[in-house]
Amino acid sequence: EAGVAxxxxxxxxxxRQSVAFWCNPISGHATLYWYQQxxxxxxxxxxxxxxxxxxxxxxxxxxxxxxxxxxxxxxxxKIQPAKLEDSAVYLCASSPRGxxxxxxxxxxxxxxxxxx
Amino acid sequence: xxxxxxxxxxxxxxxxxSSSLNCSYxxxxxxxxxxxxxxxxxxxxFLFTLYSAGEEKxxxxxxxxxxxxxxxxxxxxxxxxxxxxxxxxxxxVTRRIVQxxxxxxxxxxxxxxxxP
Numbered sequence: 715e716a717g718v719a720x721x722x723x724x725x726x727x728x729x730r731q732s733v734a735f736w737c738n739p740i741s742g743h744a745t746l747y748w749y750q751q752x753x754x755x756x757x758x759x760x761x762x763x764x765x766x767x768x769x770x771x772x773x774x775x776x777x778x779x780x781x782x783x784x785x786x787x788x789x790x791x792k793i794q795p796a797k798l799e800d801s802a803v804y805l806c807a808s809s810p811r812g813x814x815x816x817x818x819x820x821x822x823x824x825x826x827x828x829x830x
Numbered sequence: 831x832x833x834x835x836x837x838x839x840x841x842x843x844x845x846x847x848s849s850s851l852n853c854s855y856x857x858x859x860x861x862x863x864x865x866x867x868x869x870x871x872x873x874x875x876f877l878f879t880l881y882s883a884g885e886e887k888x889x890x891x892x893x894x895x896x897x898x899x900x901x902x903x904x905x906x907x908x909x910x911x912x913x914x915x916x917x918x919x920x921x922x923v924t925r926r927i928v929q930x931x932x933x934x935x936x937x938x939x940x941x942x943x944x945x946p
Contacts, residue, residue, distance in 0.1 A: 718873070747933065756834070756917055756936030757874070770933055805873050818864060819934060821873030 716740065718822035720806050726828045732794035735825045739787070739808030745769075746783055747819060748791050749805040757805055763789065796829045803827070832857045832922050834937035842943045843908060851903040851916055851940045859923030863901050864934060865894050866917040874917055908944045915939040 719738040727733050739746050744765055749757035760779065762770040765786035774781070778797070783789040793800055803826050807819040833856045843849055855863065862881050866874035878887045880896040887894050891912060893904040903916055919934035 754938070756938045759933045762933055818876045818879055820876065824873050
């Protein structure tokens with residue numbers, strides 16, 4: 715079974731520029747997450763989708779971050795304009811089932827963003 | 831607010847020297863507690879899910895246990911390849927009718943180094 719795919723693996727941009735990350739979840743997984751992981755910290759949820767609807771975006775800085783999940787499959791996360799403090803690894807994850815069952819999340823390799 | 835605290839932040843052991851990692855949590859109602867392993871430059875890899883106090887799960891040299899306030903990850907006779915950051919996360923019960931798997935709230939991780 716193919717895992718969660720993310721691209722690019724690395725990105726370096728200047729502050730105030732924009733950047734976009736792409737994620738392809740495991741086939742058939744209804745729930746998709748974007749997490750931000752700052753060096754030395756645990757992942758922090760930015761946004762959660764169930765199919766193509768947003769379930770939780772309470773910690774997404776909406777003035778600069780946006781995300782969409784078209785047709786309930788692939789997702790993109792965009793930052794515009796980027797700040798120095800956005801330097802982090804952006805992890806995409808997916809879970810197999812909806813509803814209230816306990817489900818583990820499967821993570822991609824992440825995109826390491828450096829803002830200079 | 832759900833919180834997860836892991837200790838120690840870093841642990842260095844000799845090969846074969848057994849030890850335990852701690853994960854303390856505060857959550858309104860626990861639906862599940864998850865352990866992940868994260869290697870440098872990679873996304874977290876799922877290890878275990880624990881659902882109720884008293885539950886234990888094992889995988890090779892790892893055993894995870896759960897009480898009402900904390901979880902332990904016991905490492906027996908570790909090998910250098912067990913070196914990684916170990917992340918703990920909780921999934922809370924919510925009164926909201928939310929479709930999809932609930933979000934995971936992560937601790938900051940324990941960086942484990944096993945010297946040969």
